Amino acid sequence: MNNIGRTGLTRILTVVCDLTVMYICYIFAHTLIPDAFAAINPDTHLLIVFSSYVAWVAFFPPKHIERETTGPQVVTGSLMTVMAHFFISAGVYSMAQIWMGDRPYLIVFWGLFATMLVLEHLLVRSFVRYLRGKGKFSRTVVLIGKARDLCRICSVMAQPENGYQIKGVFSNDAAEELPKGISHLGTTAEALSYLTENKQIQSVYCQPETLSHEQAEALFNHCIRHKTDFYDMPELMHSLQRRMETKNTGFSVLITAVKEPISHWPNKMAKRAVDVVLSLLCLSTIFPIVYMVAAFFIKRQSQGPVFTKKTFEGRNGRKVDAVYFRTKHSGADTEDGTFPFGALMRSLHIDEMPLLFNILKGEVSFAGPRYHTCRDMNLYHLKTDNYQVCELVKPGLSGCGTAESEDSSADDIYYVQNWSIWLDAKLILQMWIKTLIK
Numbered sequence: 155m156n157n158i159g160r161t162g163l164t165r166i167l168t169v170v171c172d173l174t175v176m177y178i179c180y181i182f183a184h185t186l187i188p189d190a191f192a193a194i195n196p197d198t199h200l201l202i203v204f205s206s207y208v209a210w211v212a213f214f215p216p217k218h219i220e221r222e223t224t225g226p227q228v229v230t231g232s233l234m235t236v237m238a239h240f241f242i243s244a245g246v247y248s249m250a251q252i253w254m255g256d257r258p259y260l261i262v263f264w265g266l267f268a269t270m271l272v273l274e275h276l277l278v279r280s281f282v283r284y285l286r287g288k289g290k291f292s293r294t295v296v297l298i299g300k301a302r303d304l305c306r307i308c309s310v311m312a313q314p315e316n317g318y319q320i321k322g323v324f325s326n327d328a329a330e331e332l333p334k335g336i337s338h339l340g341t342t343a344e345a346l347s348y349l350t351e352n353k354q355i356q357s358v359y360c361q362p363e364t365l366s367h368e369q370a371e372a373l374f375n376h377c378i379r380h381k382t383d384f385y386d387m388p389e390l391m392h393s394l395q396r397r398m399e400t401k402n403t404g405f406s407v408l409i410t411a412v413k414e415p416i417s418h419w420p421n422k423m424a425k426r427a428v429d430v431v432l433s434l435l436c437l438s439t440i441f442p443i444v445y446m447v448a449a450f451f452i453k454r455q456s457q458g459p460v461f462t463k464k465t466f467e468g469r470n471g472r473k474v475d476a477v478y479f480r481t482k483h484s485g486a487d488t489e490d491g492t493f494p495f496g497a498l499m500r501s502l503h504i505d506e507m508p509l510l511f512n513i514l515k516g517e518v519s520f521a522g523p524r525y526h527t528c529r530d531m532n533l534y535h536l537k538t539d540n541y542q543v544c545e546l547v548k549p550g551l552s553g554c555g556t557a558e559s560e561d562s563s564a565d566d567i568y569y570v571q572n573w574s575i576w577l578d579a580k581l582i583l584q585m586w587i588k589t590l591i592k
Contacts, residue, residue, distance in 0.1 A: 165215045171278065172211065173204060175270045183263040187256065198252065206243040210235065218275040219282055221316050226576035232275045236268040286317030293317060294354055298324045298345045298373075299361030299387060301331040301338075307359065307387070308333050321355065324348070326364060346373050349382070357383040415573045416547050424575055429520055432582075433513040444507055448479050451495040458484035461508060466525045469548045474517045474525075477508040503585075506551060513551075521578040522550025523566035543570045552585035 180200055216235060218228045247254045254260065285291055295311065295318055297304050304323055311318040312333060322337035324345040332338060339348060342364045349355055358377055362370045377384040415421050449460045461477050468474040481496030492500070499505040512518040518525070523544040544566050553569055569577070 165211070168216055168219065168278075169208060169211055171274060172207065172216070172271060175274050176203065176207065176267055179263055179267040179270055182266060183259055186262055187259045189256075199255065202246050202250075202252070203239070203243050206246055207239050210238050210242055214238070216275055218279040221286075221318075222310065223279065225276065225279075226574055228275050228279055229272055229576065230574060232272045233268060236264065236271060240264055283315035283317075287314040289319075291317055292319050293356045293383075294319045294321055295357040295359060296321050296324065296339070296345065296348070296355055297359045298342050299359075299364050301325040301327050303361065303387075304359075305331065305333055308336050312336070321352070343369060346376060349373070349376055349380075353380060355382060357385065359385045359387055361387050363388070414543060414546055414570050416570060421573070421575075425519065425573075425578065426516070428575070428578065429513050429516075432520055433510045436507075437510050437514070441507060441510060444504060448495075448499065448504065452480055452493075455493040455495050456480070456483050466549065468517055468525070470545055472517075474512060474549075476512050476518070476525075479505040479508060481505050503551070509551060517548065519548040519550045521552050521569075521581040522547050523569060524553050525549030543567060546570060547573070550581075552581045 177200070180203070184196060214235070216228075217223050217231050244254060255263070282291070297308065297320070301323065304325070308320060308323070310316060311320055312335065320336055322339035323332055324339050324342045325332075326341050339345075345358075345360075345365075346369065349358065358373070360370070360373065365373065374384055376382070416425065445460075452460050458480060460480060462480040462482075464476050464478060465473055466476065479496075479499055481493070481500050482491040483493060486492070496505070509518050513520060547570055553566060569581075
């Protein structure tokens, strides 16, 4: 509606900034490697990469300007844009039967462009958020629905950097349930008259269930006539607490749950690649040293084997037979049977290091829901709704949910529903930092 013009302008400004960055990378790469295009005019290369990029962002514009976009989402989106741009450019070169350039040039240009584009998008996002925090480019909104259901979205909108000016809430229930600073403007039936008198309102967020059919239809028609953005917030979404997506079928709108990110095969491949690379690196460097030290002290302090086996439930309910460094005396079932070096290994999670072999086999991951025995997993399923989504991924050495967490099941569900390669990197880094601090 009234944001269509600004959307088109934002896309144009985004393309201009991105092409400027690309041109700087082009100049730098040609200065560093002047003979990269000895057989063709270098300007031909510039024309191809420029046109390929414009063609891509015309259909898939970067999302770093959008409200509530996180830093990791900006980084991921920017890198995906560079990858798509590279393959489109390669296709154009192939069809035109033109040489794409020497390998050093390709590495310098595309590597520099990926780095510069990520930094540019993060910088622009920070600048836009700063301006929104100062009251620029903000949108005036009102919300209509149940006060208790609107608390979450009001808390997000109230953050200055997101660029919303909440004029107030119309609800039929207790106004004291609203976050501090949010005005209660009246009942839901009074919303239409308020909007009629205050035409500067740009967006309306509404729970139609709190209105009669006639009231909801009149409100929607008013927004259409006055070019006010209208957003439907079904009451069901509050209780489900899931990311949803819509699909239009004729004049009907269908709402369904978004598939968890880890369900998509590119994400599975990326996660598996990280696990394989890191496990091979650790097994070839750190593990032999740790094994020799652990074996020496285990044998000195306790008779028996160096390793012990445990069984827990993995992805899709499969049983995983895992190997650990032994931390208890042979035959001991209680914590009293833990010998001193075993207690040290457990506090530093060194006893879990043999799980690197399970990671390499594909049974465990560096990051994921905390692994549980089959009995514990059944208890989690009984007491926690939606915990079955945790079976979509492999259990991990580190994760949002830990054994010490008061609500580890909810943290595990959050991990699965919000997975990204950056979340994995954050959790793995946190695990190593905590281990070093201990």
